[in-house]
Amino acid sequence: xxVNFKEMLSQAKxxxxxxxxxxxxxxxWTKYILEVCQEMNxxxxxxxxxxxxxxxxxxxxxxxxVNGLIEDKQxxxxxxxxxxxxxxxxxxxxxxxxxFSSVMIDASKHELEENIRITKEVVDYAHERGVxxxxxxxxxxxxxxxxxxxIYNARLEECVELYEKTGIDAIAPALGSVHGFYKGEPxxxxxxxxxxxxxxxxxxxxxxxxxIPDDKIQKAIESGISKINVNTELQYSFSTAVRKxxxxxxxxxxxxxxxxxxxxxxxxxxxKKIELFQTx
Ligand code: 13P
Numbered sequence: 001x002x003v004n005f006k007e008m009l010s011q012a013k014x015x016x017x018x019x020x021x022x023x024x025x026x027x028x029w030t031k032y033i034l035e036v037c038q039e040m041n042x043x044x045x046x047x048x049x050x051x052x053x054x055x056x057x058x059x060x061x062x063x064x065x066v067n068g069l070i071e072d073k074q075x076x077x078x079x080x081x082x083x084x085x086x087x088x089x090x091x092x093x094x095x096x097x098x099x100f101s102s103v104m105i106d107a108s109k110h111e112l113e114e115n116i117r118i119t120k121e122v123v124d125y126a127h128e129r130g131v132x133x134x135x136x137x138x139x140x141x142x143x144x145x146x147x148x149x150x151i152y153n154a155r156l157e158e159c160v161e162l163y164e165k166t167g168i169d170a171i172a173p174a175l176g177s178v179h180g181f182y183k184g185e186p187x188x189x190x191x192x193x194x195x196x197x198x199x200x201x202x203x204x205x206x207x208x209x210x211x212i213p214d215d216k217i218q219k220a221i222e223s224g225i226s227k228i229n230v231n232t233e234l235q236y237s238f239s240t241a242v243r244k245x246x247x248x249x250x251x252x253x254x255x256x257x258x259x260x261x262x263x264x265x266x267x268x269x270x271x272k273k274i275e276l277f278q279t280x
Contacts, residue, residue: 051145059098138174177208197224
């Protein structure tokens with residue numbers, strides 16, 4: 001059974017580690033992530049972007065697939081199925097109605113007042129159904145699903161206002177991280193991160209978790225981050241392995257072998273991230 005992120009993130013916040021949010025893009029990825037997390041006995045958040053939702057067929061396809069894997073693979077760890085960067089109330093509502101246990105409403109492109117209005121509408125709908133809500137303040141840089149944004153850092157007062165006026169369950173303050181690969185060293189504002197963490201009782205989320213050096217990930221966790229999102233590094237390790245396989249075996253055509261050639265590399269990346277996020 002799917003769970004929302006409340007319990008897993010409050011445990012993480014209290015005990016100073018981070019729960020991984022891994023984006024899923026297809027059946028195989030979902031299976032690999034669940035298998036590794038089960039083996040390592042840690043809770044996981046499966047993030048589904050709007051683009052991935054559409055790619056996989058829609059919210060019912062995704063909930064059917066994830067619930068089926070939990071059942072068939074006898075997954076007993078807590079699994080949260082979460083919309084990543086939901087752009088509208090409508091996307092979040094459809095996902096909740098289809099059985100998602102959590103959503104992110106990302107109305108951060110709007111002015112704060114409008115962000116608050118849209119977020120509150122989602123919170124009201126979600127909380128009545130036991131679903132958790134993450135929201136964003138500021139702009140995370142880079143590109144995800146062909147949506148690009150330049151960095152605009154969140155301010156403490158905006159985060160407090162968004163929390164107080166909406167009752168969200170987790171907050172993603174943009175503090176210098178980017179989606180996709182970094183150009184140079186990431187410049188994260190740990191000071192503001194810590195201040196937001198001290199001011200709010202809810203967990204903090206770090207987007208753009210790929211490509212951040214290990215010591216900065218640890219510093220982010222020390223500064224209050226309880227959930228870290230990773231997509232690009234999984235995409236990269238998976239695709240690199242598949243590319244190598246196809247170059248080495250030009251006659252390969254069975255899709256199970258082609259896609260499956262990315263399994264080991266991707267699983268290794270998942271393991272490394274989990275180990276890093278658990279270190280204190
Ligand atoms: P990366 O592109 O750094 O993996 O970030 C993913 C993410 O933040 C999804 O919300």
